[in-house]
Amino acid sequence: MNQEELKAVFDKQADGYEEQQRKLAPIHDGLYFQLEWIFSELPQTARILCVGLGAGAELSYLANRFPNWRFTAVEPSGAMLDVCRNRAEKEGFISRCTFHEGYVESISDIDLHDAATCFMVSQFILDDGVRSKFFRNISKRLKPAGILVSADLASAAGSPEYKALLKVWVSMLHAANVPVDAIERTHSAWAKDVSILPPDDVKAIIRRGGFDSPVQFYQAGFVHAWFSKRSP
Numbered sequence: 001m002n003q004e005e006l007k008a009v010f011d012k013q014a015d016g017y018e019e020q021q022r023k024l025a026p027i028h029d030g031l032y033f034q035l036e037w038i039f040s041e042l043p044q045t046a047r048i049l050c051v052g053l054g055a056g057a058e059l060s061y062l063a064n065r066f067p068n069w070r071f072t073a074v075e076p077s078g079a080m081l082d083v084c085r086n087r088a089e090k091e092g093f094i095s096r097c098t099f100h101e102g103y104v105e106s107i108s109d110i111d112l113h114d115a116a117t118c119f120m121v122s123q124f125i126l127d128d129g130v131r132s133k134f135f136r137n138i139s140k141r142l143k144p145a146g147i148l149v150s151a152d153l154a155s156a157a158g159s160p161e162y163k164a165l166l167k168v169w170v171s172m173l174h175a176a177n178v179p180v181d182a183i184e185r186t187h188s189a190w191a192k193d194v195s196i197l198p199p200d201d202v203k204a205i206i207r208r209g210g211f212d213s214p215v216q217f218y219q220a221g222f223v224h225a226w227f228s229k230r231s232p
């Protein structure tokens with residue numbers, strides 16, 4: 001899937017996205033909870049770059065906990081960004097946000113950020129070199145030693161562990177009332193349009209993107225998350 005096709009997929013999902021994510025909240029709660037502590041060393045007036053933030057769950061979590069932080073929200077899907085903007089307005093932090101409909105490389109602002117989040121985004125980049133370049137573009141927008149927290153689906157596709165996780169994952173989606181056809185669509189999309197790699201491979205991709213020794217701090221099913229600092 002090219003960037004335009006991927007954007008169209010997320011434009012189409014924007015309406016029901018928040019509701020669907022709410023059903024899977026326990027998967028993400030532990031990630032957000034730790035994000036707060038990973039970022040606790042940042043200054044009172046930090047600037048955070050949120051890349052591919054969809055409906056803005058991670059933005060909302062941080063903005064509500066850190067009332068003086070400012071955010072750059074980067075999202076190629078205009079429909080998703082609208083949902084995110086509405087949420088920021090409703091929750092009262094819109095004045096601290098700059099919204100950029102597009103990609104990290106097309107941000108015009110030259111000020112550097114103290115940290116970045118990038119949740120469930122790089123997995124859609126199928127070529128490992130392009131995926132590292134994606135992280136490299138994020139690193140260029142960070143101050144020296146700026147912190148990246150990223151999350152992606154990861155596992156060794158086809159391995160016994162992958163198969164075991166998949167069984168649990170599908171049961172979880174059924175329990176969350178995700179329609180059966182949507183579950184089937186998700187799984188066939190994984191095979192074709194999502195790069196699910198072993199966690200160590202994702203770590204190496206992040207490192208080649210300009211970040212020091214990524215630390216995996218979280219796993220829930222296929223969701224894995226790492227924190228790292230921009231290399232000098």
Ligand SMILES: C[S@@+](CC[C@H](N)C(=O)[O-])C[C@H]1O[C@@H](n2cnc3c(N)ncnc32)[C@H](O)[C@@H]1O
Binds near residue numbers: 051054057076102103
């Ligand atoms: C699975 S959603 C995740 C949304 C949100 N981060 C979350 O965890 O709920 C992936 C988002 O990344 C966006 N996206 C896809 N490719 C991107 C890219 N190259 N740069 C920035 N965002 C991208 C999509 O439009 C979509 O909104």
